[in-house]
Amino acid sequence: MYKGFYCDNLPGLPKTNATLTVASIDFNGYGLCAPSLTGFVDAFPDLALFHANSNNFTGNVPDLSALPYFYELDLSNNNFSGGFPDTVVPLGGLAFLDLRFNRFAGTVPPPVFGLSVEALFLNNNGFSGSIPESLGSTRAQYLVVANNQFTGPIPRSIYNTSGSLSEVLFLNNKLSGCLPYEIGLVEGLAVFDAGGNEITGPIPLSFGCLGSVEELNLAGNQLYGHVPDVLCLLAKTGKLQNLSLSDNYFHSVGHHCMELVRSRVLDVRRNCILGFPDQRPALECAWFYADPPEHCPFVPHIPCDLPGFKPPATAAAALPATAHGHAQGGGN
Template identity: 45%
Template structure:
């Protein structure tokens, strides 16, 4: 999937940080049942105020983890927090002679509980990964104390409430993953004023309202909105995304109206997926200028008109899906795109002479009333 590949690509940007953590593990022969640091560091932890703060935070967290099926946190005992499973220590950014807790990785452990206010005591955290667990409730406001946090992955849990605005106060955050939770209500426009975020995943929640009109003000390279109920039109201001966005996934977000021509200004775009919406009108011809485009998906909309040859000759196109629409003509190479080695799906359209198309009766109703995109009164709140 495009978003998953982009996540992997993005993580390469922080390879140096992970490399440091892995070197620490290798140096001290770390395993699930072994300490992350040697005894000298562990013994000195009592004299280190930052590790004392971490001890308070982690003990508070352990008390509110009410289900730990694999007993992963069973060794979270005593002040030597660098020996705890899932806890990574390293030198403080401002003082390499001071050991601090710099990373937490509790992914895929099926832990149940919530995040206590004391989590804010972990002020040196750069990485907080707790995806695929059963953490619930709302995020504590004390997360705002984590001013060095670079990656926050809360995906696939049971967090609730409105968009957690506390994440907007994290000045170092590059990677934000909130997908597969129960967040609801609008996504604040302030999220896209953030110039540090490189990847934004808010898919598979209960977000509503419309996509903020300042969407393009972000400098993120990956944005995934999929499987929410935003509605409204894609704002023309998306053109401002041109210098950064590489993957944009808007699958099943209740989008309406026509795709704006400004989509074609996103010259770095590699993946565009707007499938399973209520989009109408023609494919913007400007998309024919997206030379880096690899995956393009318009499936399950109400789009119509012709499919331009300019899109089908894009040099990097590998997957093009336009099934379940009302397209009536495929120009040039589009009529036999598979001959170019492109994965192509044009089922259930109104294409003369093609197999697996809609009935003439259904097509005539749509084609007799061509869509005029200018007629749509889009709400760009």
Template identity: 35%
Template sequence: MFSGELPADIGYWLPNLQELYLSDNTFRGTVPSSIVNASRLAVIVLSMNSFTGSIPITIGRLELLERLFFAQNYFTYEGSELNFFTSLTNCRKLRTLVFAHNPLKAFLPASIGNLSTSLQIFEASGCGIKGIIPSGIGNLTNLQRLSLDMNELNGSIPITLGKLQNIEQLYLENNRLEGGIPQELCLLKNLGELYLSKNQLSGIISSCLGDISSLTWLFLDSNTLTSTIPLTLWSHKSLIVLNLSSNNLTGNLPSSIGSSISPLVGLDLSINRLSGGIPSSIGGYQMLNNLSLAHNNLQGSIPESLGKLISLEILDLSQNNLSGMIPRSLETLRYLEYLNLSYNRLQGEIPSGGRFNKFTASSFRHNKDLCGAPKLEVLPCRNKQKESRNLSSLKYISPIIATIIGLVVAIYLLRRHRRLRKQNRTNVEPPSLLEWTRVSYYELVRATESFDESNLIGNGAYGSVFKGKLSDGVNVAVKVFNLLSEGAVKSFNVECEVLRNIRHRNLVRIISSCTNMDFRCLVMEYLPNGSLEQWLYSHNNHLSLIQRLQILIDVASALEYLHHGQPTPIIHCDLKPSNVLLDEDMQARVCDFGIAKIFGEEEFRLRTATLGTIGYMAPGMTLCLVNLILHNSLA
């Protein structure tokens, strides 16, 4: 909370200063021009303050400068071009240049192409930058991240971006860029994230984009693209989120959709001109969390295979020409939070099982031939089939009742309790579809109060976990890896690899990650009820028998998904009560995949019996967990 202005002569009395960190305070005023007299400066971090005035044009005299952070201040620029770039061309060791979220409102000069080829990170989002992207930017061949989003850039995307062979993240969304998507972008073989949303781009989506094997996040939404969707995108094996919504795309969805092994969790094709039916093969995307095909010209029936999308939370098929009945298989989607089937030509009885008991009339409006409960504002069904369905269900569950009656009764009571509690909740709006959270290091510093010990919630072999609160009010858990610890980097890489390929309600969710040369962390959802270990050995907290039983079911569901719910088996290797977290509803989430193993089918068969830490290997750990929980309960 330091405030005030920097001394005008700061550069004179600190001639040997090499690193200056003043971020996340309330400093104001201008940056003293004397700072260039501290000629040994290699790092300047002034982000997240209230500095005003211009960025000193003499900053380039600091020839040893490697990292420069001016983000989130109130720097302005009086000229038409950002001429301090010309000065920075003298800094041949410059690796990081960040001045995002300042009201600069000027043009990028051509001299940007003369910056050091050592530059790896260039962030200038949210600065009101005008004009075109200079073609010389392609000279910065070592760039790994380029952020020019949320500006007022126009003109076309320069083809020279194809020279950035090391680029991993390219953010150009929320501008006024025109023309087509250059095929030269397909040369970027290390590209993982491509954001071109909310521009004025036109033309086709080149099939070569699907040949970028490293691509995981592709956002081309809110443009005027006109073409069919390339088949190469449907056979892509690394794509996690694909958003092509709000364009003029045409054609049918191919029969091959969902047939390839893919970690896709988000698919948004809404507000286009797609036609034909929804292929049944779409059920192959078993990790899919969000699916929107709304506002198209799709027809035919809703495929039963949608019931295979076991992780689905959002399903929007509204504003199409779909007909036939609503598949009963959708009742099995236990995590479905938002459903919209309105403005179609559906008919028959609306299912009442599963999550359907929480949906309102807004999910089914303008389907004149649907029938169901009065609360759904449709006609009542003539043929009552509830009794026959109940009798059929009893036929299948009666042998189970006869053998494990106590367990079934407990499960029934638990589900009834949770269903009544959820029915009393106020309906909420669905989460923003396919929105990826990017969190900067400085936001994490602010969120955790500079990783203060008061926010420490756990320690492990490779690092620590802190509670934090992001700028949008969301509570998160920040797992910071101790890079001095042997194996920490490997643990971080393993956990990233596992978490990018899995999606299940009983596994802890990753929100984002943050890395730089000296820092590695994972940003995950914060679970307020702590770990199972805390509850089992606490004198103040008590778990009921039903809660203990549900925790067992949740952990078993997570293990079953890891072992058999996806093409590549994953073995946790460190399952124990401290790695089972509980959310606000006491639902269990398995966490900490730092020593997990990912196996091919044959390797999985050969090594299942010899994995992990002795005492915690599956299924032995499952038995230990059962005995431990039930022993505590009886005690």
């Protein structure tokens, strides 16, 4: 009796024992090890799913492009290393890819974000370099690139994920540059986490348009300026439940933000807000504001209708030109 193998009938054929084939393999948590999976996984011509998290597999990721039904690959929490597995890129029908908790390193090829996946987990590896602009082409609902060594800005192309991206985690990398205005254009975004990076600038007013956001973490960066009230209003007009802005350099908050501080929805510890407890030393704040890491442009327009706020008729025309391919609004 083999464990971890699951059979099913091939699509379009009568459901009889004669048409049964190995459709999925689930080795999750078996503690298995092998120098390579090549010659094993790719030897099942009708395989659709291969789940093998929490084992000790190493070597190269096999080429599965010849498997016509294949759509789920989970190799998380193993000992794979080297560059991003190029055998994954041709898997056009892939719906789920999980490579987290391995020792992959180097850059992530731009075509990876063009895969048709609903979930893409690349976190807890050693990936480095810039996150490619092709991030905007992902159709994933869940995108996690946390706990790597990525550098450079969050791609402004993220606005192209509007309507599909629900949760994105950038935390604990080395991302820098200005906080992109275009993040506020991502409709349906429920979780945005970019904590533990080196991102700077003010929070764009466009963040007030994130009516679906529940968790927003920007802690541990180099953000500065005023915490916009339109963002804090989302706790009343939207779904915001947790807003973490600690360990930055904000100098003030508005009335609605004050209410969130009192209700502990908003965390602004370790900032530069006069009269607030647990703030940075005044001299540290003075040094920062005397020479901030980057001067980021402030866009004074809100690209949506907000309760109690009516943007001017020209607001749409004043949208950061980035969304149309020009440079303005924060990112580099």
